[in-house]
Amino acid sequence: MPSRTKAETPRFAPVILAGGSGTRFWPRSRRARAKQVLALDGEQTMIQQTLTRLLPLANPADVWVVTNSLLDKTIAEQLPNVLSEHILSEPAARNTAPACALTAFLLFNSAPDTVLGVFPSDHVVENGKRFAQVLQAGIEIAADGENIVVLGVPPTRPETGYGYIEQGDVVAEADSASGGVPIKIARVKRFREKPDRHTAERFLAAGNFAWNGGIFLWSARTLVYAIREHSPEMAPILQEIAAAYGTPNFARVFAEQYPKCENISIDYAVLERRSAKGEHKSGIYCLPADFGWNDLGSWASLHEHLGEAEADNVLDGATTGIVAIESSGNYVYAPGKMVALLGVDDLVVVETPDALLITTRDRSQDVSKVVRALHDSDRHELI
Structure with a gap:
């Protein structure tokens, strides 16, 4: 089981993924008014809720948002405490692997030990206190060596619309604050694609499968190394973009190079390939997202x-x-x-x-x- 020996608190930088076209909530959502900038279940918009639940663990100056040119101005207005230079507008949609890895390459040279957390911008969490407890435990694990942490949602039905995480051995339990329910830490055997109904029923009955909610934790160094190993054609592209960040050439380099990245999810680009090493060698751990998660997908x-x-x-x-x-x-x-x-x-x-x-x-x-x-x-x- 991973354990940290350093006394200092790891630096934590959330990366909020806020692209998307908003088609499933039409007619309220449109290309320039997608689900993440709508207030669907309260006064705050979905992306404002996402930031609010992260702030107990993160400084707003360390938050990054990856979005598109149709939404970037609205997001900047809704998140005034996030640095404008941390709101990155993709020149082209290239799925989650380039979006997740971009910030890792931006931070690699200056702060490689920073723990990056990837968070969809349009999910709901009912228990913010439990969310913070699980997230803190995950940050500690991700800060130790080359570990990767995924949050697995305990399934409540044989859902065919989500990918699944097959969990292996429970290696430890992390204490939660104020004597709450301990947080079980399990090795990940492998990631499973969206199943048919029969397979989903089998996953539910097995008891060791979780929904993949798209929340991941890793250090900047870990993700950069993983991209270099598993998606080597993408690494030099992102490295060139990172080298131009903060210079007058950044917008041009970003626009020219980013569309060259493979259109691939982080699940396929890194997680599945790394999990193929086996649960005892991959260094991928699953923590329970038992905090009232809902992706509000329809x-x-x-x-x-x-x-x-x-x-x-x-x-x-x-x-x-x-x-x-x-x-x-x-x-x-x-x-x-x-x-x-x-x-x-x-x-x-x-x-x-x-x-x-x-x-x-x-x-x-x-x-x-x-x-x-x-x-x-x-x-x-x-x-």
């Missing part, structure tokens, strides 16, 4: 998050009232409107000034098909 998951029961009618936003007669399980967002439901179940109704979405909760994962249809019919003003 209108249906937002209904689940906001409603107390499956049959609840959820009235969201500034809708002025609802009359529900023989109707249940519906999600409604219609600001300024009184909504009447009569004899309908499990619908999603979302109104914006220029669009109206009506679908069922079990089809809400397919809302991106509407966006594709609008694109194909040149209705770009609605995207």
